[in-house]
Amino acid sequence: MRIVQLIDSLEAGGAERMAVNFTNALTGKVAFSGIVATRKEGVLKQEINHIDTYAFLGRKSKFDLKAIGLMSDYIKKNQIEIVHAHGSSYFFAVLVKLFNPKIKLIWHDHYGNRAEDNKQKNVLKICSYFFSKILTVNEDLKIWSLKNLNCNQVFFIPNFSDLKPTQEKTILKGEINKRIVCLANLKNPKNHVTLLTAFISSEVYKKNWTLHLIGKDFNDAYSNNLKAIIKENGLENSIFIYNACQDVKFILSQATVGVLSSTYEGFPVTLLEYAQSKLTVVSTNVGYCKNLVNHYSNGILFDPLDSDNLSNHLMYLAHNPEICSNFATQFQKDIEANYSKEAIINKYLNLI
Structure with a gap:
């Protein structure tokens, strides 16, 4: 073919x-x-x-x-x-x-x-x-x-992840083992406002947790609003915006928790990339996400319209590092078992 x-x-x-x-x-x-x-x-x-x-x-x-x-x-x-x-x-x-x-x-x-x-x-x-x-x-x-x-x-x-090593450029700020990353362009429906609101109300930043937004910044009303929220709350040293980056694999290797907060999704490759990088996953419960993440078994699901719900989950993970690590290990195993590149490509070739 x-x-x-x-x-x-x-x-x-x-x-x-x-x-x-x-x-x-x-x-x-x-x-x-x-x-x-x-x-x-x-x-x-x-x-x-x-x-x-x-x-x-x-x-x-x-x-x-x-x-x-x-x-x-x-x-x-x-x-x-x-x-x-x-x-x-x-x-x-x-x-x-x-x-x-x-x-x-x-x-x-x-x-x-x-x-x-x-x-x-x-x-x-x-x-x-x-x-x-x-x-x-x-x-x-x-x-x-x-x-x-x-x-x-x-x-x-199903989608599959195929992250490859690239030139390592982006160094995440903040303490090791206390970094939360969100890999999503700064636009609707990625729902960054709910994520920021939850991070702020959880007050995990007082324990030196940091939030890192990785994705294209269109420098429009959406991203300006996010920057205003960060500034208004005096969290310029706790929430960071990096714009689009090529070295995604390296970035994720520096994080502990990966969040996806979209109001709608199809089958987010981001969650597969979090799994490949062995991150603890906190995911919106829309689209195929709920088929990938088993709540409180290999990760956490939340209602993307409920910032208090997400806030509580962030506090839970911050106070339970061992459970956080167990979720990450189990999620990686589950994704590798069910959504490997080889299995998906073989299915694709059989279909076409």
Whole structure:
């Protein structure tokens, strides 16, 4: 098989990371494994193992004929048989298929709030006539696709983590064994305000615990609000914002607790990366998160709209380091047993 992953950007994000993960993991297992970014490049470009299989189209508009031509050239040059389109890249993928009717088009849905968001639903429904298969990151999305789209070949396939060592640049501030990290871009629905509110009310910072926000800072109203909260509470030495970073594996190796506080999620790769790094996980209970985290067995689940709930959990972990460590060990074992890269890739190859 000759496969290319299609993604709109290579900025840090779940769908973007999975496009790169699939590209790298399929190398050597199929005749050709490549990746194409349509609109933007980004930090994840550095994680593509074989950059000679990568192309950037510089797409400027929905119906960018130049970008369609570049993609068609890529398909012909590399004899592509399957285009695996992630997230919002499905529309461009359909346009490309109109010019290259022999290719098979697989769409991979990563959007955890799909059932609640009707924006462009009709466009997606029309485009789905051209999909050979649909892959989803949880069972709810699978059910939604079967009910609403025009493709009956729909399969749930879990995400997987594939963190690799990179140049070690980012040194986290604060004390060792007392660092809480949140790996999420500073935007909705990542719900950083609830996390900050809980961290402040828990007062774990008085015991020298620190909170570290790792993710793209868009320097907009959302991030300005977070910075204002930090300043108003005089916690500039306890809560830190780092912006997007490439050395995620190194960053996570310096932390003890990993938090995800989103109001909605599909199947967050972040939790898998926390597991790979043996962090104690405190996770929102939305999307597939509750299938990964067994409350008070291998981690902690909380209601993302309840900052008091999260605050209590942070206090509990801060006062019980042994339990904190046990959760981390068990979570890593559970993820390795059920969501290994090898198992997911084998399932993927069988499906396609």
